[in-house]
Each structure stands twice: as C-alpha cells, then as structure tokens.
Amino acid sequence: MGGEDKVFTLEQVSDHNNSKDCWLIINGKVYDVTKFLEDHPGGDDVLLSATGKDATDDFEDVGHSSSARAMMDEYYVGEIDTSTFPTKTKYTPPKQPQYNQDKTSDFVIKLLQFLVPLVILGLAVGVRFYTKSA
Incomplete structure (x- = not known):
C-alpha cells in the first residue's frame, strides 16, 4: 500500500474518470483501478460509471467475495478528504396518516x-x- 499518507479531494479523484485513468472511492479509500478495468467480471463500464462519487454502495450491493476485497489492496492509492466529500443525508419518509x-x-x-x-x-x-x- 504505497499511498497510505496521501489524501485526495473529491475533485482530484473525479479527474480520474476514463478508461486510461480510473479511480474509485470505496469506504473512504481511493483506488486506482485502471489496470483492472479489462479484468473486471462486470465489465469496465461498471467501474467507469462509479467514478466521481462514493462507490461504496455500488460495491457493497454487488456482494463482492473476500478474494475480491483482498485484491483491492494492490489498487489502493490513498484516502479521501472527508471535508471535501458531501455528507449523506438520511432519508426521512413523509408524514402520512x-x-x-x-x-x-x-x-x-x-x-x-x-x-x-x-x-x-x-x-x-x-x-x-x-x-x-x-
């Protein structure tokens, strides 16, 4: 994990959004998955569509295996600066009788x-x- 001390803003990560340079944010960590695009079982479009935002929900919804999670370490480049990251708001359903x-x-x-x-x-x-x- 070579980029342990590196902290990126959402804007910096969002600049890496194409098939020649693709970064993802998952659980507050930044991953450069460019080399993995061709090998991803779901295709490169899935990864490219998750750039520029928090891809944690997309990643978790699929139910990745423990071996897939272990592979993430080799693509790790740093952390996301949470002060530049939009906070999630909890959904509150409207009041109904x-x-x-x-x-x-x-x-x-x-x-x-x-x-x-x-x-x-x-x-x-x-x-x-x-x-x-x-």
Whole structure:
C-alpha cells in the first residue's frame, strides 16, 4: 500500500474518470483501478460509471467475495478528504396518516353481511322460477 499518507479531494479523484485513468472511492479509500478495468467480471463500464462519487454502495450491493476485497489492496492509492466529500443525508419518509386495518375490515364485513343474504335470496327465487317453468 504505497499511498497510505496521501489524501485526495473529491475533485482530484473525479479527474480520474476514463478508461486510461480510473479511480474509485470505496469506504473512504481511493483506488486506482485502471489496470483492472479489462479484468473486471462486470465489465469496465461498471467501474467507469462509479467514478466521481462514493462507490461504496455500488460495491457493497454487488456482494463482492473476500478474494475480491483482498485484491483491492494492490489498487489502493490513498484516502479521501472527508471535508471535501458531501455528507449523506438520511432519508426521512413523509408524514402520512396511518393505515387503519380495523376500519377497512369492518367495512368489508358490513358489506358482506348485506350482500350475502341478497345473493342467497336471488338464487332461491331464481331456482324457484326455473323449476316452475321447466
């Protein structure tokens, strides 16, 4: 790990965003993955699309193996300067009225209590007229 003391800004890392010079930020560390582009199982487009931002979520979502994680050491070039890095904001869902299961269930039960006897009555009348006419 030759670049242990090197600290990069997001702007500096973002400048390395093409197939001849590709750097990624994963878990606050900067990696020069240019030599790995051709060998990456997901293709070089996956890596190139992750430049210029924090690629940690992209990396973790794929579920890389422990051997893939071990390979990262050879591509390490330094750390990201967190003061130049945008902070993540936690998503807060909008306030909405709570869904009340009991009110919905009560409505369905009352509706069925009204409709089921009507259906039975309709069938009884229908059968009676059918048997008289036959």
